[in-house]
Structure formats: structure tokens, C-alpha cells
Amino acid sequence: MSADTVTEGRLSEKKKILVFFGSPHRDGFTAKLLREFLEPFGTSAEIRLIDSYAERIAPCTDCGFCNRTEGCSDGDFDEIDEQIRRADFIVVATPVYILSFPAPLKAVFDRMQRYFSARFSIGVNPPIAKRKTAILLATCGSRSAEGAKIISRQLRMVFSVMNTALKHEIVWTGTDFQNGAAEFERVRLQARNLALAIKSEL
Numbered sequence: 001m002s003a004d005t006v007t008e009g010r011l012s013e014k015k016k017i018l019v020f021f022g023s024p025h026r027d028g029f030t031a032k033l034l035r036e037f038l039e040p041f042g043t044s045a046e047i048r049l050i051d052s053y054a055e056r057i058a059p060c061t062d063c064g065f066c067n068r069t070e071g072c073s074d075g076d077f078d079e080i081d082e083q084i085r086r087a088d089f090i091v092v093a094t095p096v097y098i099l100s101f102p103a104p105l106k107a108v109f110d111r112m113q114r115y116f117s118a119r120f121s122i123g124v125n126p127p128i129a130k131r132k133t134a135i136l137l138a139t140c141g142s143r144s145a146e147g148a149k150i151i152s153r154q155l156r157m158v159f160s161v162m163n164t165a166l167k168h169e170i171v172w173t174g175t176d177f178q179n180g181a182a183e184f185e186r187v188r189l190q191a192r193n194l195a196l197a198i199k200s201e202l
């Protein structure tokens with residue numbers, strides 16, 4: 001075994017963080033919160049980001065394919081499926097749009113219906129073998145966290161058949177208002193402390 005192989009072996013043991021990014025703004029509030037969360041990991045984890053506005057995943061058409069065969073009739077989700085199967089952590093970083101996800105990210109989650117079908121129509125149990133922890137990072141223009149609560153409920157439902165537990169939620173409210181600095185300081189610390197706690201257990 002060469003030194004390279006050993007190094008590759010170590011690299012492949014890195015925990016994998018898969019981020020679903022829901023904002024159209026690469027430098028907006030959600031991106032700012034996500035950066036605070038990811039920064040402490042440095043190179044200690046393998047981080048992959050699914051930018052929902054760039055990926056343009058097609059909406060689920062309820063064609064019925066996944067009720068008969070494990071998978072999906074539309075191959076545009078296959079790469080994401082692979083990433084989900086490999087991941088140890090799933091991070092959902094999203095703004096709230098009309099008390100829900102922005103449409104491109106909602107399309108991504110609707111496409112996860114294939115796991116529900118695999119479990120209950122085909123009998124694959126569990127449809128995702130590797131257990132995962134999920135983290136929600138949400139930003140709300142409103143001073144109310146109502147939209148983030150609804151998103152949290154949606155995620156718990158989707159993740160319930162994906163061997164994934166939503167364990168942490170950080171919500172930045174009031175981003176549409178001026179003087180949000182104090183609120184940012186609060187969520188910034190929450191995000192960094194959570195990342196450091198997770199990192200210490202990697």
C-alpha cells in the first residue's frame with residue numbers, strides 16, 4: 001500500500017456534509033448564515049453544496065414510476081440521490097418564501113417522494129441505508145419565525161423515511177428590517193457553536 005493510498009483512505013473517512021441551498025442570492029442573508037456554520041469545519045469534513053437555483057431540478061410530476069421501480073423516471077435527480085446516500089449530515093440553508101421553501105428548493109424536496117415510494121410501495125426498508133443528522137438554517141424577513149416552523153415540519157416529514165433526524169434549527173428572523181445586527185450576532189454565535197460541537201464529534 002502506497003502513502004497515497006493511505007492518504008486517500010484517510011480522506012475518504014472524512015464525514016460528508018451535504019448542503020441544500022435555497023436562496024437565489026449567493027451573498028444574501030442565508031449565505032451569510034451558512035458561511036458562519038461551515039467555516040469552523042475547515043477541511044475536516046467533505047462539504048458538497050446543491051444550489052437549488054443553479055440546479056433547476058424539475059418538479060415531481062407524480063408519474064408513478066417510483067411506485068413500481070426504485071428510482072425516478074427523470075435522471076436529473078440522480079446525482080443528488082448519490083450525494084444523499086453518501087452524506088452523514090444534511091444542512092438545509094434557506095430563506096422563507098410565503099411560509100415555505102423557495103420554489104426551486106421545494107422541487108428538490110418533492111423529488112424525494114421516491115424514498116417514500118421505495119419504503120411504502122416497494123418495501124425497501126430503509127430506503128436510505130446511512131443514518132444522517134440534519135440541520136436547518138433558515139432566514140425570515142419577518143420578525144416571526146412562523147415560516148421556519150412550517151419548513152421544519154415539512155423537513156421532518158420528508159426526512160422521516162430517509163433515515164434522517166432533524167436535530168438542530170437556527171432561525172434568523174427580521175432580516176427585512178434595519179438594525180438586525182444584534183440578531184445576526186445571536187445566530188452567528190449559534191451557528192459557530194453548533195458547528196464546533198459537531199466538529200468535535202467527527
Ligand SMILES: Cc1cc2nc3c(=O)[nH]c(=O)nc-3n(C[C@H](O)[C@H](O)[C@H](O)COP(=O)(O)O)c2cc1C
Nearest residue numbers: 023028029030095096097098099139140141142175
Ligand atoms: C417571494 C418572497 C416571499 C417571502 N415570504 C416570506 C415569508 O413568508 N415570511 C418571512 O418571514 N419572510 C419572507 N420573505 C423574506 C425572506 O425570507 C428574507 O428576506 C430572507 O432573509 C432572504 O434571504 P436571502 O438574502 O438569502 O435571499 C419573502 C421574500 C420573498 C422574495
